[in-house]
Amino acid sequence: xxxxxxxxxxxxxxxxxxxxxxxxxxxxxxxxxxxxxxxxxxxxxxxxxxxxxxxxxxxxxxxxxxxxxxxxxxxxxxxxxxxxxxxxxxxxxxxxxxxxxxxxxxxxxxxx
Amino acid sequence: xxxxxxxxxxxxxxxxxxxxxxxxxxxxxxxxxxxxxxxxxxxxxxxxxxxxxxxxxxxxxxxxxxxxxxxxxxxxxxxxxxxxxxxxxxxxxxxxxxxxxxxxxxxxxxx
Numbered sequence: 001x002x003x004x005x006x007x008x009x010x011x012x013x014x015x016x017x018x019x020x021x022x023x024x025x026x027x028x029x030x031x032x033x034x035x036x037x038x039x040x041x042x043x044x045x046x047x048x049x050x051x052x053x054x055x056x057x058x059x060x061x062x063x064x065x066x067x068x069x070x071x072x073x074x075x076x077x078x079x080x081x082x083x084x085x086x087x088x089x090x091x092x093x094x095x096x097x098x099x100x101x102x103x104x105x106x107x108x109x110x111x112x
Numbered sequence: 113x114x115x116x117x118x119x120x121x122x123x124x125x126x127x128x129x130x131x132x133x134x135x136x137x138x139x140x141x142x143x144x145x146x147x148x149x150x151x152x153x154x155x156x157x158x159x160x161x162x163x164x165x166x167x168x169x170x171x172x173x174x175x176x177x178x179x180x181x182x183x184x185x186x187x188x189x190x191x192x193x194x195x196x197x198x199x200x201x202x203x204x205x206x207x208x209x210x211x212x213x214x215x216x217x218x219x220x221x222x223x
Contacts, residue, residue: 004155033210033211035211040215041199041215041216042213042215043156043201043211043213044213045210045211045212048210056209056210058210090155090156092155092211099144099146099161099205100146100158100161101158101205101211102158103148103155103156103157104155105153105154105155106153106154106155
């Protein structure tokens with residue numbers, strides 16, 4: 001009965017590959033997010049979707065494409081992976097207009 | 113240009129004593145402030161929050177203080193327990209918007 005789940009938890013891949021990370025929330029929330037935690041441990045917003053509509057896109061390379069098939073799912077697809085994409089990616093969700101966001105366990109992506 | 117700063121990367125406290133974690137922000141328009149706790153290999157967990165119309169919010173052992181004039185936020189944990197050992201992130205949010213995080217403070221509570 002995990003509230004926000006992500007798969008996979010670990011992902012190791014080579015430069016140039018394309019990969020996807022999946023996120024699902026069972027909290028009934030309307031808004032979902034992707035955050036990136038880099039090697040310096042900073043957590044930064046990448047995208048936000050409200051009921052399948054993109055509302056925040058924070059200067060992320062267009063190799064990153066979020067997709068929301070329904071309001072309970074927000075997937076992140078990354079094309080042509082680069083070494084600098086290595087990071088931990090967190091999915092989160094919140095109720096509409098709520099301040100508190102609830103995070104998934106993270107996906108550690110390593111690009112070699 | 114970091115909008116949220118946690119200037120202490122680490123803090124060590126004895127079990128039973130008070131832990132005080134600090135956070136400074138730059139934008140007086142921020143209206144909601146949050147603290148998250150993070151264990152290794154897990155996602156951040158929401159801990160406690162405070163609106164800009166208040167200066168204190170308490171939940172059990174955790175109290176958050178907000179000093180708007182100083183643009184300063186602090187989290188007090190009393191009494192500290194070994195299970196509180198984790199990285200603590202402060203964050204700010206404007207309604208419906210993104211969370212802007214500080215860089216975290218690693219708290220170690222020693223038995």
